[in-house]
Amino acid sequence: MSGTGNTIGTRGLVLNEPLIFEQGSPGRVGYSLPPVDVPEKKAEVLIPKRLLRDGIPGMPEVSEVDVIRHYTRISQWNYCVDLGFFPLGSCTMKYNPRINEDMARLPGFAKAHPYQPEELSQGALQLMWELEQYLAEVAGMDRVTLQPSAGAHGELTGLMMIRAYHTSRGNPRSKVLIPDSAHGTNPATSALCGYRVVPVKEGPRGIVEAKAVAEVMDNEVAAIMVTSPNTLGLFEDQIVEVSKIVHAKGGQVYCDGANLNSVMGISRPGDCGVDVIQINLHKTFSQPHGGGGPGAGPVALKKHLAPFMPVPTVEKKGNRLTLDFKRPKSIGKVRAFAASFGVLVRSYTYIRSMGSAGLRRASEVAVLNANYIQSQLKGTYHLPYDRHCMHECVFTDALQARHDIHTVDIAKRLIDYGFHPPTIYFPLIVKAALMIEPTETESKETLDQFIAAMKRIAQEAEENPEVLRQAPHNPKVTRMNETKAAREPKLRWRPTS
Amino acid sequence: MRYIPNTDADCKAMLQAIGVRSVEELFADIPAAVRLKRPLKVPPALSESEVARQVRALADKNANADRYSMFLGAGCYNHFSPSILNHLVLRGEFLTPYTPYQPEVAQGTLQALYEYQTLICLLTGMDVSNASMYEGASATAEAALMAHRITGRSEVVMARAVHPEYRAVTRTYASQLGISFREVAFTEAGVTDIGQVRKMLSERVSCLVVQSPNFLGVIEDLTPLAEAAHAVGALLVVAVAEPVSLGIVKPPGECGADIVTGEGAGLGTGLNYGGPAVGFFATREKFMRHMPGRLVGETEDREGRTGYVLTLATREQHIRREKATSNICTSESLIANMSAMYMVTMGPQGLRDVALLNLRKAAYAKDRLAKVRGFSLRFTGPTFNEFVLRTKKKPGEILKGLLKRQIIGGLDLGRFYPELKDCLLVCVTEQNSRPEIDALAKALGGGR
Known part of the structure; x- marks a missing residue:
């Protein structure tokens, strides 16, 4: 049942590898340390015994x-961008250039201490200062804080700034408007800032309509959190009107910038009325995702919010760059030290490698690739919003469901064909969504292989649905029992003795 | 552009297949008024060799621990990282996957994180660990929020000897929810004043937050602090900014801690000008479902083979939205796994040996420097690899003088503690040789 014919997915030798705790032998070592060149005092002479382990x-x-061997073996159980296509909509990753890794590991960056004197950190500060200018330009904003460690951390920082802004004007306000198609982080972030979430329904075209916002907008709304382009892969084409309505009642417009990768050099959120946006460096600016981080989520903002930026900011005084901690209205700090600096080095290197025209080209090809997939799979899969898309296209399992084949089966079968599945069952407003985002770093041949696999799966749904229900067949393990994992949580190995 | 495979001919073929004449048509939804009508003001593209040269020029402007004797710690510690760590995290299979949403093709990341969670439990003496937070300070802030959720109380008592940036971040987070703060002073021993702790604790307090070794380098006696917190139904949160200390120092889990957070970067992941780092977060079994962050759990596949998945997702933002325990999504998996690789490479003996080496070298430096005229030890409590010197001359001037001898001598504590403006925080790790320590003493006027 595992045969998939002439496709890139196949079976291969992978090795079993037990937990590291089940290996080794007493006295075996993997380290070496320099000899002790100072008096060898016993620990209990220096620290009271009751404080020692x-x-x-x-x-x-x-x-x-x-x-x-351990880590090499288990690494081979992972799918990754280096292996192939990873169309995980909204999360997706483009190719991660290796020069960026080399640059982040230069001793002047990798072995620099965050508290070393400013005059001995001018290179790091200059990189941060320049990166701020580039990100501000791409987003159409005035300032950028580079501190947040991920997209959700950026959202939190942005919303805290909005709250501080309102507080400084006498009322922090109590509500945040969030469209139903938003990432789950948006409502969770609002709650962390003490705000009540007011949902806004999308219109029939899959976008937030000005009229729906006008109905719920009042003087207690601190902000609207809008994702543009949104999670359906659509540009929020009423965002300018929405911003006007929100601003008229004193609210702020927060843009979830997860999908900024599709509009670089084409349209800038800041020109659409957005006041704050987080930028996911691990998506748009090529930071590798590492199986769940590190990322970084710099926040770009308009100047009326600049007084509330977290400390420190990077400032230029003549030829000298300096970290500014004296910002009395600042929300404070959101992490220790200046930033996830190594991530900034990678994104800086990426921007300098791509250049102005290259960034625009990346967005154009990303959108072209997404539309190509959409056009080729339309008809084979149900397309709930049938219009040109931006960075991603969203299908459903509606045509396959009549064979009792569902989104999860399609996703799992893709693995056998050598592809990572798309994002599934999100956005929530689309029933059983398959959210496909290719990025610009995939070639037409790769897209054609993916399209062929998707078509073949649709055919299998009709002719041999069982092969889909049992998928995936090729990986080391089949579908996992997630219910058991949650009901009887086992979150660690334990010594048996 | 070498990162964009499609040629003009490829693009043309795709446009034709879509049924449009140009890419422009695909952007038709973007209103004309908000189209950018000029090129981005970003410099033009550089070739690979040019970009390498320019970025290297920036790196070369910075001091680094290879070129300077580094006696600066203060939450970011200069430890040795075995070569294999870098090679392993550069494997594309670890470097370039996304969060393991599809467990069938992510068992490598998942098993590695399951092992990481276990290693953190073993190191801290706790029952369960999550799969990582951003870094030590925000992890500590999330611990305070978790204590607030568990106890329903809105007051945090925090030791002044906790890293100033951890305190600042915790305040930033907690103040959004109206949680109030009180700070406990440190004693002449450099430890948190237990008498004052007892006075401040009440049934309104959700948690007591301390750090050990604390920011002043002194090891806290956690057991009485835990007892005091528990006596009023509050939780004890212990932050560990220097995880290498746990090679010999009694783990917080054995002293009654309810949540242990900290910075894992000391476990071989590097200085990196402060980040990326990795926050660790561990707690008691009974609080498991209150934890923020991703959790990896063991389960089996349809054929009964053992495997791992992300689990207990009903705590998380993508399921619970505004009712989630945190908004955290992407965290620091790769750095967490790198720290796991460090712990595994070192093993129980290596972790003990490296801790002992830090302890002994710092003890030697402490003795040596305290004997230099114009310097004395500020606190009497036991320390690990960091200690506070009181100075006659202004610390800032002393540090400036040391730079001329390629020595980064430590932290001017006046930056964070006005009451310690005549003090230097000095850190000595396994990376500092005895001749380096002697050179520091000599540079400070200590002869020899």
Whole structure:
């Protein structure tokens, strides 16, 4: 049942590998340390015995070779962008250039201490200052804080600034408007800022309509959080009117910038009336995602919000760059030290490699690639919003459901064909969504292979649905029992003794 | 552009297949008024060799721990990272996947994170750990929010000896929800004043937050602090900014801590000018479902084979939206796994040995520097690899003088503590040799 014919997905040798805790032997070591060149005082002479530990039972004892083999073996169980197409809509990743890795590892960055004197950190500060200018230009904003460690952290920082802004004007306000198609982080962030979420329904065209916003907008609304282009892959074409309505009642417009990758050099959120936007460097600016971070979520903002930026900001005084901590209206700090600096180095290198025209080209090709997939799969899969899309296209399983084949089955079968599945069952406003985002770093041949696999799966749904229900067949493991994982949580290995 | 494979001919073929004449048509939804009618003001593209040269020029303007003797710690510690760590995290299979939403093709990341969670539990002495937070300060802030959710109380008591930036971040987070703060002073020993703690604790307090070793380098006696917190139904949150200390210092889990957070970067992931780093977050089994962040759990597939998945997602933003325990989504998986690789490479003996090396070298430096005229130890409590010197001359001037000898001598504590403006925080790790320590003493006027 696993045969998938002439496709890139196939079976191959992978090795079993137990947990590291089940390996090694007492006395085996994987480290070397310099000799002790100072008096060898006993620990209990320096620290009272009651504050010392006896040992760390359970820690594995393995050699360097064991460590390399262990991690190399398990690494081969992962799918990744380096292997192939990863069309995980809204989250997706473009190719991660290797020069960026080399640059982040230069000793002047990797071995610099965040508290070393400013005069000995001018290179790091200059990189941050320039990156701020570039990001502000792409987003059409006035300032950027580089501190937030991820997109959701950026949202939180942005909303805190909005809250501080309102507070400074006498009332923090109590509500945030959020369209139903928003990422789950938007409502969670609002709650962390003490705001009540007021949902806004999208109109029939899949976008937030000015009239719907006008109905719920009042003087207690602190902000609207709008994702543009949105999670249906559509540009919020009423965003200018929406911004006017929100601003007229003193509210702020927060844009979730997760999808900024489709409008670089084409349209700028700041020109659409947006006051604050977070920029996911791990998506738009090529930071590798590492299986769940590190990312970074710099927040770009209009100048009326600049007094509330987290400290420190990077400022230029003549030829000297400096970290400014003296910002009395600042929301404070959102992380220790200046930023996820290594991530900034990668994105800076990416921007300098792409250049102005290259960034625009990236957005154009990303949108072209998404529309190509949409045009080729339309008819084979149900397309709930049948218009040109931006960075991603959203299908559903409506045509397959009559064979009792569902989004999850389609997604899992794609694995057998050698592709990572799209984002599934999101956005929530589309029933059983398949959200496909290709990015600009995929070639037409790759897209054609993916399209062929999707068409073949649709055919299998009619002719041999069972093969889909049992998918995936090729990976090391089949579908996992997630209910068991949640009902009887086992979150760690335990020593048996 | 080498990152964009499609040629003009490819694009043309795709446009034809879509049924449009130009890419412009695909952007028709964007109102003309908000189209950018000029090129972005970003410099033109550079070739690979040019970009490398320019970025290297920036890097070369910075001091770094290879070129300077580094005696600066203060929450970011200069430890050795075995070569294999870098090679392993550069494997594309770890570097370039997304969050493991499809477990069948993400068992590598998932098993590695499951092992990471276990290693953090072993190191901290706690029951359960999540799969990482952004970094130490925001992890500590999230711990305060978790204590607020568990106890329903809105007052935090925090030691002044907690890292100033951890305190600042916790305030930023907690103040959004109207949580109030009180700060506990430190004693002449450099530890949190237990007498004052007892006075401040009440049934309105959700948690007591301390750090050990604390920002002044002193190891806190956590057990009585835990007892005091528990006596009023509050939780004890312990932040550990220097995880290498746990190679020999009694883990907070054995001292009654309810939540242990901290910065994992000391576990071989590097200085990186402060980030990316990795926050760790561990707690008691009974609080498991209150935790923020991703959790990896063991389960089995349809054929009964053991495997791992992201689990207990009903705590999280993508399911619970505004009722989630946190908004965290992308965190620091790769750095967490790198720290796991460090712990595994070091093993129980290596973790103990490196901790002991830090302790002994710092003890030597402490003795040596305290004997230099014009310097004395500010606090009497036991320290790990960091200690506070009181100075006769202004700390800022001393540090400036040391730079001329390629020594970054420590932190001027006046930056964070006005009451310690005559004090230097000095850190000594396994990376500092005895000759380096002697050179520091000599530069400060200590002869030899």
